[in-house]
Amino acid sequence: MRQELPMILAFIVGILMIVSFFFTSETLGEAARTVENWGVIVAAFALGLASINLIQIHAKKITRGKGLDWLYSGALLFSMIGMAVLGIAKGPTHPTYQFWFDALFVPGQATVYAMTGFFIASAAYRAFRIRNLDSAILLVSAAILMLANVPVGEKIWSQFPAMGEWLMNVPNLAGQRGMLIGAGIGGIASGIRVLLGIERTYLGGSGS
Amino acid sequence: MTLVKGRVFTFWLLIIVVGCILYSMRRVSKGKEVSIRKIPGLDAIEEAIGRATEMGRPVHYCPGIGGISAVEAPQTFSGLAILNYVARLTARFDVPLIVTIRQPEVFPMAEETVRQAYLEEGRSDAYDPSNIRFLSSQQFAYAAAVFGIMSREKPAANLMFGAFWAEALMLAEVGAEVGAMQITGTAQLSQVPFFVASSDYTLIGEELFAAAAYLSGDSNQIGSIVGQDMAKLIVVFLIVVGVVTRSFGSTFFEELLSK
Numbered sequence: 001m002r003q004e005l006p007m008i009l010a011f012i013v014g015i016l017m018i019v020s021f022f023f024t025s026e027t028l029g030e031a032a033r034t035v036e037n038w039g040v041i042v043a044a045f046a047l048g049l050a051s052i053n054l055i056q057i058h059a060k061k062i063t064r065g066k067g068l069d070w071l072y073s074g075a076l077l078f079s080m081i082g083m084a085v086l087g088i089a090k091g092p093t094h095p096t097y098q099f100w101f102d103a104l105f106v107p108g109q110a111t112v113y114a115m116t117g118f119f120i121a122s123a124a125y126r127a128f129r130i131r132n133l134d135s136a137i138l139l140v141s142a143a144i145l146m147l148a149n150v151p152v153g154e155k156i157w158s159q160f161p162a163m164g165e166w167l168m169n170v171p172n173l174a175g176q177r178g179m180l181i182g183a184g185i186g187g188i189a190s191g192i193r194v195l196l197g198i199e200r201t202y203l204g205g206s207g208s
Numbered sequence: 209m210t211l212v213k214g215r216v217f218t219f220w221l222l223i224i225v226v227g228c229i230l231y232s233m234r235r236v237s238k239g240k241e242v243s244i245r246k247i248p249g250l251d252a253i254e255e256a257i258g259r260a261t262e263m264g265r266p267v268h269y270c271p272g273i274g275g276i277s278a279v280e281a282p283q284t285f286s287g288l289a290i291l292n293y294v295a296r297l298t299a300r301f302d303v304p305l306i307v308t309i310r311q312p313e314v315f316p317m318a319e320e321t322v323r324q325a326y327l328e329e330g331r332s333d334a335y336d337p338s339n340i341r342f343l344s345s346q347q348f349a350y351a352a353a354v355f356g357i358m359s360r361e362k363p364a365a366n367l368m369f370g371a372f373w374a375e376a377l378m379l380a381e382v383g384a385e386v387g388a389m390q391i392t393g394t395a396q397l398s399q400v401p402f403f404v405a406s407s408d409y410t411l412i413g414e415e416l417f418a419a420a421a422y423l424s425g426d427s428n429q430i431g432s433i434v435g436q437d438m439a440k441l442i443v444v445f446l447i448v449v450g451v452v453t454r455s456f457g458s459t460f461f462e463e464l465l466s467k
Contacts, residue, residue, distance in 0.1 A: 021212075021215070022211055022212060022215050022218075022219045023209045023210065023211060023212065024209065024210050024211075024212050025209045028209075036277075039277050042313065043275075043277075043312060043313045046312040046313040046315060046316060047312040047345065049312070049315065049316055050309070050312040050315040050342035050345075051312075051342075053315065053337075053340070053341065053342045054341075054342055054343075056338070057338050057341060060338065069360075072356075105346075105349075108348070108349070108352070109346065109347075109348040109349065112348035112349075112351055112352050112378070113348055113374065115378060116374060116377065116378060119377050119378050119381040120377060120402075122381055123377055123380075123381055123384075123402065123405040123406045124405065126384075126405065126406070127404070127405035127406075176397050179395075179397055179400070179412060179413040179414075180397060180413075181440065181443055182413045182414035182436075182440065183395040183397075183413035183414050183416075183417070185225060185414065185436050185439045185440055185443070186282075186395070186413065186414035186416070186417030186418060186436055187282040187283075187395070187417060188222070188225050188226065188229070188439075189229050189417060189432045189433070189435060189436045189439075190282040190285060190286060190417040190420070191282055192226060192229055192230070192432065193420070193421070193428075193429060193432055194282075194285055198233075198426070198428045198429055198432075199285070199289060199420050199421075199424075199429060201288055201289040201291075201292040201321060201420065202285055202288045202289070202317050202321065203317075203320070204320035204321055204323065204324030204325075
């Protein structure tokens with residue numbers, strides 16, 4: 001019963017969502033919206049569970065006091081609990097809550113995102129080293145695309161922008177659409193396996 | 209109750225695709241012999257975990273950063289199915305497995321998947337719940353936390369299967385910096401090039417969805433992969449029909465699609 005009940009629920013809810021997507025029915029639409037709302041509530045409980053895991057792991061690190069780990073874990077727990085208390089007491093729109101969010105969290109996120117540029121450079125260096133025909137084609141295509149997208153490229157040769165456009169719209173788009181169709185059908189097959197309970201590793205266990 | 213306008217063709221196409229998949233599953237489960245092509249990325253997982261065992265370093269696994277209720281849900285389920293296989297191997301080889309999670313609702317599923325895998329391998333004593341870690345529901349906070357874990361714990365294998373966005377390249381590059389053997393897979397088209405550039409093996413698009421069936425060896429599941437190929441043939445046929453009819457100036461097919 002431990003696996004059967006969740007499987008039956010997944011099947012009923014999955015079929016309901018599919019039918020409500022394709023058919024016009026106020027009753028079905030209402031039922032689907034209700035289930036979606038339940039999903040939000042379950043996700044909120046899951047966040048509570050995940051937060052407990054986070055607190056347990058970092059509390060353990062603080063008590064162990066190994067290296068600088070305890071300091072990082074302390075900072076995490078302090079900011080997490082502090083913001084939670086502030087948010088519950090004053091609300092997430094309160095200026096103090098907003099100040100700490102905007103002053104610490106937003107720049108932190110932006111900083112990590114900004115690092116993408118450097119990661120692209122190092123990945124590109126490795127990918128573009130000519131080791132075989134594939135990487136040689138990759139290097140030439142990338143060089144043309146780069147030249148097509150910078151003003152100096154057009155000054156060097158007026159056809160670079162047109163070549164870049166062709167690369168993006170013909171070989172690149174053809175490959176992408178092929179992958180998209182394959183992934184779409186693969187997603188449907190994966191959904192069927194989950195709905196029919198054939199694939200159930202997500203419930204724990206071997207799954208078949 | 210009528211079909212929503214604009215979704216009629218999609219509905220019938222879905223019925224045909226589902227029919228192909230169910231038919232193939234039935235045929236294969238009845239004993240029809242089929243062979244599916246090798247997926248090198250999945251075959252390399254054992255090698256990566258073996259390498260981690262020899263080096264005495266952990267394995268890092270991420271089932272993507274997508275949830276279980278949106279369009280990327282099948283990728284998350286595939287990520288969890290591969291996690292089951294990986295956890296069995298790490299239990300067998302006695303190598304620590306660190307699973308990092310971004311979505312809170314995926315956390316209990318990942319925890320249960322790993323726990324059950326260790327239990328079924330008879331290694332429940334080796335299961336460490338503190339290695340299944342929820343880090344943050346915020347994308348870049350999660351990414352920053354994974355950077356830290358990778359830098360401190362230096363995994364010998366970095367396995368990432370599921371839905372990824374802008375953090376994909378960052379995580380894979382940090383994995384490369386710490387010398388981890390990297391096997392990745394995603395159906396997010398914009399992230400596939402980044403994974404290809406920075407990983408040893410990459411599962412592209414549909415390979416990720418086929419992974420669970422491929423690893424299980426279950427005839428029903430393998431049948432669904434055969435069904436996928438049948439459905440692809442139908443789509444190819446529709447594309448050819450579309451190209452031909454449009455080339456002759458007919459809008460019949462476009463009208464049919466928009467019904």
